[in-house]
Structure formats: structure tokens, C-alpha cells
Amino acid sequence: MSKLETSLIHEGEHFNTTNSVVSPIYQTSTYFADEDIASFAHAATAPKYPEFYHRHGNPTNSQVAAVIAKLEKTEDALVLATGMAAISTAILAVVQAGDHVVVQNAHYSAALIFMRDFLQQYGVEVTPVDQTDNAAFEKAIRSNTKLIYIETPSNPNLDITDLEFIGKLGKERGITTMIDNTFASPINQVPATYGIDVIVHSATKYLGGHSDLTAGAICGTKEFIDKAWRRSLVLGASLSPFDSWLLLRGLKTLSLRVRQINENTLSLAQWLSGHPLIQKVIYVGLPSHPQHTLAKKQMQGFTGMLCIEVAGADEQAQFARAQALLNGLKLFSNAVSLGGVESLIAHPASMWGASHTAEQRKKSGITAGLLRISVGIEHIDDLIADFEQALS
Missing domain, CATH: 3.90.1150.10 (Aspartate Aminotransferase, domain 1)
Structure with missing residues (x-):
């Protein structure tokens, strides 16, 4: 098994089908269809298919996702246009009207607004708790709780959430657990090793690393990423080919x-x-x-x-x-x-x-x-x- 530094350079290289050492930018919105209608139908429906239509997938996006999934030790990953696209898409892949979400008092501001304004306007209940108090998470759980959403270290006050406790709590109660791992980066913290189900990132930050792109990432099981991908098709926040290429470049030195x-x-x-x-x-x-x-x-x-x-x-x-x-x-x-x-x-x-x-x-x-x-x-x-x- 490759070490982390090697994976950052070489993971997902099979998506680069050219002879170029550096993966090319696929600056195209659509791809030639196979003459076989059955193959065309497969390309149109297969999750993240890299050569059908850009909103569905892109070869560089697939390579970037493979690198990030490897870093986070998850089965698969999906890259999107912004960190908030990743957060909102991942959450909407879990909850619907009538469900309940447990969150923290301290989160990235836009995520808090999404919880407070968007989710509750569409019939999803949200309960914020003190992330430093394990008992508060357990106490907040209801019969309709579908998601525990955490961020550690939190933005901006740098409080810590107990990952092992949250991972175990989610598994025991059958509740999906999700973390924004942006502040830590997978170099400093790998939540999947503590049983956290879904990891999201603003890849604009450490993963890209050069303040020259916006991107987001969702990491999880293949089943969950397929579900999130289907949500992303209708939400429409696909990552541009150039930003995808910049992200792949930035990851090499992460x-x-x-x-x-x-x-x-x-x-x-x-x-x-x-x-x-x-x-x-x-x-x-x-x-x-x-x-x-x-x-x-x-x-x-x-x-x-x-x-x-x-x-x-x-x-x-x-x-x-x-x-x-x-x-x-x-x-x-x-x-x-x-x-x-x-x-x-x-x-x-x-x-x-x-x-x-x-x-x-x-x-x-x-x-x-x-x-x-x-x-x-x-x-x-x-x-x-x-x-x-x-x-x-």
C-alpha cells in the first residue's frame, strides 16, 4: 500500500488515459457518444461517469475524487463547485421534511445559515448543542433524528468535538454522522477511523492550498456518494474542468x-x-x-x-x-x-x-x-x- 505522500501524486492516474505526465484539462461540456445505444444509456445513468456530460462527471474530477477518498480512507468521493455545495448536497442526501438534525453552536457561518434558514424553512428541525459536551449530543437526539453534523476544530473558536464518541453514538442509534473536516485537513485528522460516516470539505482551503480556486468534496461509502451524486445532478454545482485541474495540482503538495x-x-x-x-x-x-x-x-x-x-x-x-x-x-x-x-x-x-x-x-x-x-x-x-x- 502506498504511503500518503505517494498517493497524493499517483492515486487515480488510471483516469488519465493520455500519455501526458500531468493530467490534461478536459475543457469540454460533452463527449462523443458510443454508437452502441446500450453503452450510451449506461454512460447517461452511471454515477460520476467521466465522459458523458460535464455535470455528470469529468476525467480530472474522477482523479481528484480518488485522491481525496484515499486521504480520508473512504470508499469514494465526489467533488463539487464550492464547499457549501458539498455541505448542502451531502445534507440533502440524508434529510427530508419531518426529519431532525443535531448540530453545534459553532460552525462555519454559511453552514449555520443553511441549517437555520434553509433547512427549517423546508420542514427539517435543527437542534444546536455545545460541541464540548458529549452528553448534550445524546440528550438532543429524537425519534426522527437522521443526522448529527459536526465540525472540529470549529470555525472560528477552535472547539473540539469528540469524534470517537460521535461515531459510536451514530452507529448505536442508526443515525448518519457527518463532519466538516476543512479546518483540520486529512493530514491532521481522519474522521472515518473514528466511525464518522460522511466527510465534507471546502477544498478551496487546504486541499487546494493556493487561494486560486473554489471547490468542495464529499467523502463516504460508494452507496452514499452515488446518492449524493444524484442530488448534485439536480442541484447543478459541478466543478469546472480548470478548477478541478488546479485542485489536483494543489493536492500533490498537501x-x-x-x-x-x-x-x-x-x-x-x-x-x-x-x-x-x-x-x-x-x-x-x-x-x-x-x-x-x-x-x-x-x-x-x-x-x-x-x-x-x-x-x-x-x-x-x-x-x-x-x-x-x-x-x-x-x-x-x-x-x-x-x-x-x-x-x-x-x-x-x-x-x-x-x-x-x-x-x-x-x-x-x-x-x-x-x-x-x-x-x-x-x-x-x-x-x-x-x-x-x-x-x-
Whole structure:
């Protein structure tokens, strides 16, 4: 069996039927049909068939999916146009009107909006719980619960959910379990090994790694991926040939990038922890994180995401200091998204303020002084020096 780094380069190469070392971009919407009508009918109905019509499949999409499935240790995977396309398609492949879903208080903002607004408008009940409390998940389950949807580490507050507990709970109760594994990446965390049924990603982030594409991925059993693929046909969020090719290219360096990012982030978190203007550093790799022991148990690395909360007498003072820090940083760009080779920083209260109530922000740990940092692969000395000059 190939090692991870080798699989990133060579998995799914059989989908490249040319002599090109680098898989080509199949910039076509449709393919020549076989003269045999029976073969044509098979191509029109077979899940993810790579050479029928682009909304159904694409050879590069098939290769990318094979690599991601290998990483997540699942039978199959499906790639789509965005992370939210993956999240919404996967959820809609599980639930329908009258069903119930257990979620967390802290999730990626767009996922929370999907749960709160879309699902409930269409007759699906949703119960949010504290993800750090195992008993809360069990208590929230009802007779019509069909899905437990988790995200760990969570966005943006970096709380940890107990994967082993959730996987076992789902199996015992016959409930599908699903995780957004974007923040960790499969280099740092493989949820399938803990019994989680479905894994979704915003492949825009670590999997792509260069902030030059949008994509999403769903990983699971072949049966589930076939079902999700049929949902995707009518939802229409197929991944473009060029973005698929970019994603395949980005995946080749995933392990190298993530390991350097992990190392940089731990060093930066340790440095920030000692600064008097930083009130709090939230990083799962620090012993000060309240769930550090659990993180060590289920993660192989601690991710490139950390949060800091600047000091201030009140919210207004915190906001002003957060703004001053953003203005002072030179290497950390004030931008949304994460997981690229470049370092980014964002103010969650500003990003999501319009779509969350004050109570929802509080439950998600989003304060006026909170800053979310995505650490890149720049030299750590330069990253620390940038914060040092900005804080001074």
C-alpha cells in the first residue's frame, strides 16, 4: 500500500488515459457518444461517469475524487463547485421534511445559515448543542433524528468535538454522522477511523492550498456518494474542468504544506501567548487549550488555524485595537478564506455580524476583539516579526 505522500501524486492516474505526465484539462461540456445505444444509456445513468456530460462527471474530477477518498480512507468521493455545495448536497442526501438534525453552536457561518434558514424553512428541525459536551449530543437526539453534523476544530473558536464518541453514538442509534473536516485537513485528522460516516470539505482551503480556486468534496461509502451524486445532478454545482485541474495540482503538495503550516502555527501561538496586548490565544496545539488532551488523541497535527483576542477594557476598546493590529500587519493580509500558502487574518465579528444575532455570536465565541488567523508557509521568523512590529 502506498504511503500518503505517494498517493497524493499517483492515486487515480488510471483516469488519465493520455500519455501526458500531468493530467490534461478536459475543457469540454460533452463527449462523443458510443454508437452502441446500450453503452450510451449506461454512460447517461452511471454515477460520476467521466465522459458523458460535464455535470455528470469529468476525467480530472474522477482523479481528484480518488485522491481525496484515499486521504480520508473512504470508499469514494465526489467533488463539487464550492464547499457549501458539498455541505448542502451531502445534507440533502440524508434529510427530508419531518426529519431532525443535531448540530453545534459553532460552525462555519454559511453552514449555520443553511441549517437555520434553509433547512427549517423546508420542514427539517435543527437542534444546536455545545460541541464540548458529549452528553448534550445524546440528550438532543429524537425519534426522527437522521443526522448529527459536526465540525472540529470549529470555525472560528477552535472547539473540539469528540469524534470517537460521535461515531459510536451514530452507529448505536442508526443515525448518519457527518463532519466538516476543512479546518483540520486529512493530514491532521481522519474522521472515518473514528466511525464518522460522511466527510465534507471546502477544498478551496487546504486541499487546494493556493487561494486560486473554489471547490468542495464529499467523502463516504460508494452507496452514499452515488446518492449524493444524484442530488448534485439536480442541484447543478459541478466543478469546472480548470478548477478541478488546479485542485489536483494543489493536492500533490498537501502533506508538505500542512506540515510546515502546523510547525509555523505552533511557534506563532507560543510567541503570541507571551505578549501583554494579547488577552487570549486559542490554539488546539497549546496545553492551555481546554481540550488539548482530546485534540492530541484524535489529531496527528494541530492545524494552521488559531485565534487571538486582543486586550481592551470593553468591546469598543477591543474593536479599536483589533482594527489597529489589522492595519499594522504587513505579511498577514486582511482577507476571508484560509488554508493557503499565504498568511491571512480576519475579524469574525465583522465578517459574520450581519448574519448572526448577538446571542449567536456569543455562543460561537465571536467577540469584538477576536481575530482569526490562517498561518501560511512563510518563514516563521518573518511572521513573528510582523506581529511584533504591528503590536508595538
